[in-house]
Amino acid sequence: MEHTTKELVNRLSAVGGTESELSQLLDSIEQQHGFIPRDVSDELAKVLALRLERLHRLQRKIESNVQKDVQACIDRWGDEEGNLIMILHEIQNQHGYVPREIAMELSRALHVELARIYEVITFYHYFKLTPPGKHNVTVCMGTACYLKGAPGILTELEKQLGVPEGGTTADRQFHLETVRCIGCCGLSPTMVMDGKTYGKLKPGDVGEIITDAAHELEEAKV
Incomplete structure (x- = not known):
């Protein structure tokens, strides 16, 4: 018609x-x-x-909020480059990562090159440049864990989650990372998820752990 x-x-x-x-x-x-x-x-x-x-109105509102957040951090720690790490820690704690727009505003406010800020962020494992997942999955790659099969645990997690080490699933539910050591060598190989340590793991254990976590997420939606 x-x-x-x-x-x-x-x-x-x-x-x-x-x-x-x-x-x-x-x-x-x-x-x-x-x-x-x-x-x-x-x-x-x-x-x-x-x-x-x-x-444009939304962008101006976002920029205003970013400026306020960054200035609040600077007011607490001081506007010197030597305080950059402490400011980044506060931003990381607030957002779970360091958003690009905040890094850019921080560069402007502290008169520090953006490249220098990213150099610090990428040097320290704690800082992240992408939003974290609901569940943070950390595989220990310390010597004891490595020798007892940690690489196989990591490979299985990458397969189960469909993301490489350092990646976050598309639905933002899981983030996968590795650390040098979590201090639980007697339980090696180990992984930590949501603060809980899983020890003496085998690749076959990974699927059930991830499935249980996914079920918890679904139940939380109901």
């Missing part, structure tokens, strides 16, 4: 979905008319301008 140009303009104005949905609507209009009518293209320009303004 064909639509009048006015009806098409109204439909375009009412679209609040994704760009894909907007594109599909425009495709259907072009198929019906063989071209995009002028009043439809004018309405499209209004819709896009409105979305752009909303995006």
